[in-house]
Amino acid sequence: MAHILLRHRDIENIHELDVYLAHGGYEGLKKALSIQPDEVIEVVKKSGLRGRGGAGFPTGIKWGFIPKGPGEKYVIINTDESETGTFKDRELVEKNPHQVIEGALIAAYAIGARTIYNYFRGEYMDAAYRFEEALKACYERGLLGQNILGSDFSCDFYCHYGAGAYICGEETALINSLMGNLGQPWSKPPFPAIEGLYGKPTVVNNTETLANVPPILVNGPEWYTSMGTEKSPGVKIVCMSGHVERPGNYEVEMGVTYRQLIEMAGGMRNGRKFKALLPSGGSGPVITEEALDAPMTYEGLTPYGSVMGSSSVIVMDETTDMVWAALKMVHFFRHESCGKCTPCREGTFWMEKVLSRIYHGYGTERDLQILESVANQIGGRCLCALGDFAVNPVLSTIRHFFDEYKAKVSGAGQKQQATRETAVATAD
């Protein structure tokens, strides 16, 4: 099947405007401009498209929250892709930039915005040249700026570069960062749709989400809902990493099983046995063999206590020490906690400390209780989801692999030395 999002894999040089135009580029925008903004929102609502950054909020409904009428409004593309194991948006902005630009323009037309910002994580500067070139080409050809394609619609488009902070993927933190503040979330309400960038109504959409929009406009919402499942229609880019033979991005219809995804990625590396996987980068609870036949949808992992999230699948084989894996993840969240909410800031610090003690063979039974107790005091007590995310790898590995924790605290495991310790403890 031809790709819908990763079209550069089928069409050479689609990052060039002429090539993109020759393959139906900006037809979605033309379609949008030929109907009323409200009708565009209706089409996206009917398509069932949901946010691809992880939260899964219905895109059309999000656009519908923006107040009608005159006044400054903004569209922000969230290319602050920083979830461990996630590298899909990078491929899109680098290889198929026009599809993202077109999607954002349709969003801007639908909500009445005249300015679009693409917020890249600073580490993606090296992947952004083609995106910048694509914008230049659009300005030269009347696809950006005043009276786009001869219509009444005018819009400017700028790239912005962050500087290394996972938290800026959270939309209010991103907006704060774009305004030159510390990238910390604020307490909602106000929601960005009412008071966002510079206090104006703002839509923040994930890069992949917007790449879905042009083909939906061209082919219609029914075409989109004919793919995937009823509640999770359409296609999704899955980032496969870890112990598989062929890590990389795979575009699939929603509803494929995790077992199929592993097969698609060439199976387990070196023919080893599967042990566990993280379905949503570091932020979703770990799942085991029993959940492998669950469909990859927004609801598919609910019975197994986990989530699809951004569909960044980190696969681990039988050789993986799950306490080590949990420690790696907690280290990540401790490092990335923005420090605003006490439970997250202090909780991630203590979880890492206790977990590190356990992993290195100095823990006791009591430490397991402390670890669980600290974890249970973070979830649901913070402004954003980072705190909840940080708890997931700990509690889910305790749930599925309690034996491994037990072995570490009973003295059965050897005290760990140097190698991994240095790597984990010095990563600041």
Place this chain on the structure above:
Amino acid sequence: MALIAEKYAEEIEGILKRFPDKKSAVLPLMHLAQQAYGHMSREAMQEVADILEISPTHVLALSGFYSLYYEEPVGKYVLEICNDLACALRGADEFVEMVCHKLGVPVDGTTADGLFTVKTVMCLGACDRAPMLQCNLKFEEHLDEEKFDQLIARLRAEAESGKEEPSVVEKIMAYAKS
């Protein structure tokens, strides 16, 4: 000092035009300042603050918050190796050890000749190409010992030749001109 105001005048003018409030330009200007001053020194922070008419204390807070700004001097080439979970499953921790051993520095250390600083960082979004690192923001992927040796040889030669290629920051910020 007015290092960046002179060196990157056009870039700064273009960046400021992108926002209704010039405070929004602080992160891009800090990238340029770090480029010019080598790290976020007091002078670098002061110049950014002066241009944007904000408090230098605010710039200081941002340098502490965002991991791409260096509060201490670093080598000419900063090697930031991802050893987060996905990369570690494909040998990133062992790769870090190899790099530190080869360059004779601990993590966060800088070689005596001032050329290389080694850091470990959180996920860089290239998990399918591990082990990998970014060198002054340029990604180097699918690395092993041999490729790392080649990279170091190339960088040493570049440093010796004295030829200055535009950096990733300079190339990207140049798009803001005009």
